[in-house]
């Protein structure tokens with residue numbers, strides 16, 4: 001019956017790890033997936049996470065089902081991290097929300113909600129396949145998530161390969177030219193894959209443009225903490241839009257800033273006009289989730305709850321989060337320094353100008369293949385380097401390999 005199923009390609013990001021794992025070279029480096037490594041290249045479990053885990057095991061909790069929308073305690077804490085401690089809309093119950101299977105699950109749930117319910121502007125006919133605009137480029141999975149949710153996927157200008165920075169004018173004009181009422185996906189901070197974020201002034205302008213065009217802002221915040229090292233500073237874009245009166249959709253991931261990758265801990269929230277509206281959106285989110293996965297997993301959220309319920313563990317978490325961001329920044333400086341020392345004639349300023357977990361290196365597809373085949377250095381095909389996989393031990397080898405393929 002399934003003989004006609006065609007072989008599909010490996011995932012653009014996770015497929016890199018598959019290839020890396022099969023490489024016998026002891027010097028191999030995986031800079032594909034955005035997963036933080038410590039300075040000896042090992043997966044890093046934050047100490048407050050370990051402590052929370054210990055306490056949880058000790059408490060001998062039950063393992064019953066969570067409600068369809070997940071843990072209320074966790075969701076409340078997640079929302080506090082994004083909207084801020086004293087947000088008026090949160091207090092008045094205007095935020096619909098649920099625990100999700102990390103950021104991907106949050107985007108997917110929102111995609112289906114948008115496809116089913118996004119109202120037309122001015123009582124026109126509702127679009128069966130609403131337009132979701134992604135920055136060009138965006139995280140490789142975004143297009144598939146919104147397409148599989150039944151939305152139409154478009155792009156707006158974002159990155160300028162010539163300057164290796166934000167094409168702000170292009171960005172604004174493509175958002176102005178888009179059909180009114182489009183959904184616009186924004187990376188709250190630490191843009192994936194480019195490492196290029198708008199400045200606070202540019203965020204203010206984007207907020208005004210989206211307002212003018214009645215676009216629906218959709219924030220994906222998978223890297224809160226990784227731009228500045230500070231959770232509050234990195235939420236500034238989201239908070240500005242909320243303060244400006246936007247009714248945002250927000251996907252949050254705790255994979256990176258808590259290091260809980262495989263635990264699938266995330267949150268979706270939708271800011272509505274009233275508590276009544278929020279309750280209606282909540283009810284529909286549950287109706288979407290129940291036939292998809294029934295209810296979310298319990299282990300990871302218990303860890304986040306434990307950490308964020310204890311001021312001392314929370315303090316440690318914020319400190320170690322900052323340490324991860326700082327280690328990445330120091331690897332940027334080292335990589336650029338080594339390339340210059342090796343006599344590279346290329347301009348590598350963007351390595352230190354870009355921020356977050358990634359460097360959008362400008363390395364071509366052919367050079368990526370050479371790095372893989374001749375040096376066992378693994379990047380995604382678009383030249384994205386996960387700086388989180390660079391360590392003080394492998395940075396020299398990496399710089400040498402990059403120099404060889406780019407000279």
Ligand code: LMR
Pocket residue numbers: 013014032033034035139141192
């Ligand atoms: C990445 O971009 O590498 C991460 O978000 C991991 C993933 O799921 O793709």
